[in-house]
Amino acid sequence: MIPSLRFEGFSGQWKSTTIGAVSKSIDYGLNVAATYFDGENKYVRITDIDEESHLYIEQNKVSPEGSMTDEYLVKEGDVLLARTGASTGKSYMYRSEDGKMYFAGFLIRLRILETVDHRFIYYQTLRSHYNRWVKVMSMRSGQPGINASEYSGFEFNIPTIDEQKKISSFFALLDQKIEKQQEKFKQLVLLKKGLLQKIFSQVIRFKDENGQDFPDWERVALNDLGSFVRNYSYSRSIEGEGEYQHIHYGDIHSKLMGIITSETELPSLSIDTEATYTLLEDGDIVFADASEDTSDLGKSVVLLEVDNRKIIGGLHTHCFRPDSQIDSLFLHYFTQTTEYRKFINVNANGVSVFGLSKPALSSLEIPLPDINEQRKISSFLYKLSQKIELLKKRKTELEVMKKGFISQMFV
Incomplete structure (x- = not known):
């Protein structure tokens, strides 16, 4: 009941608890269809949560169809869990920058108590302990799934609120670094894609060693x-x-x-x-x-x-x-x-x-083009590709580091 890696100043054993014990409520989502995004009200479904980062996917936003009530609004401190299908167990922690959001019926909302750090609860869902539990619990004769009552019974260990906040703040900073690395990667990929089109459509042309135009393609x-x-x-x-x-x-x-x-x-x-x-x-x-x-x-x-x-x-x-x-x-x-x-x-x-x-x-x-222009183009795009691969490698290294810390800093 003591983690192998711990922040200085904390001691004592962690205590066993459950999802149900740390939640005000565990609720099912809104059972309506999705429609065109109205510019304000977002509708989060299982497919709108990224498999890797667990963040909300901004592309292809939708709104819930029909009338909306605050009962299904997602608020700061809420954690959403997928309850059915191949993505059962996938988690998402709401962030205010994600905007006004309602959650769909195949998701379950955990409304975490104020006496518990909601980020600490969310990070529990990234552990191998949780993944093993989901795999066992979701095994059914037909469609895999976990209902609200079953989620409520998920057991894990928890330290004092001060240690919870210390741990979750550390992982929040690590997540920010991973996000920044991912954003740099995405921007460079988009840049390369745009340059590829301009180069091969000859909107952008290279010059020879004397600053002269190469022959026509x-x-x-x-x-x-x-x-x-x-x-x-x-x-x-x-x-x-x-x-x-x-x-x-x-x-x-x-x-x-x-x-x-x-x-x-x-x-x-x-x-x-x-x-x-x-x-x-x-x-x-x-x-x-x-x-x-x-x-x-x-x-x-x-x-x-x-x-x-x-x-x-x-x-x-x-x-x-x-x-x-x-x-x-x-x-x-x-x-x-x-x-x-x-x-x-x-x-x-x-x-x-x-x-x-x-x-x-x-x-x-x-x-x-001329073989010399080809080589200039290849060299330019190769260097750009190497930068992209380096960013991808750094992001992977951070993700591996995060997994390592998760395995050592939780019980």
């Missing part, structure tokens, strides 16, 4: 800028120990950040080492040729300085080796433009799973 089909090399349709089932590694289309969708280097982790394969395989080289581009939606179809990664690693193209990929006419990074960044995404949408085939054929990809027309 051409349009050249991908098939005339290199050739495709072999890929191998190995499934996840043979991943294991081995000297060969593969780039699987699923990893292009979810794990890989666009650029493969000597430090990038790739899954190894337990395959015949006596066989001969076509290895990928620096500068090769690997496209995902299958996806459940068109937003990830055709997504690419590029190999840079992989230091003689034995890497092969994997399942559902097209592997392209550019010739000297085109810079690999330039081609990779072109695949992040609106023009490329429109091409994918037109050429996608399939219904539940979409595919991109090699002949279709070969016909892709690339807006092609």
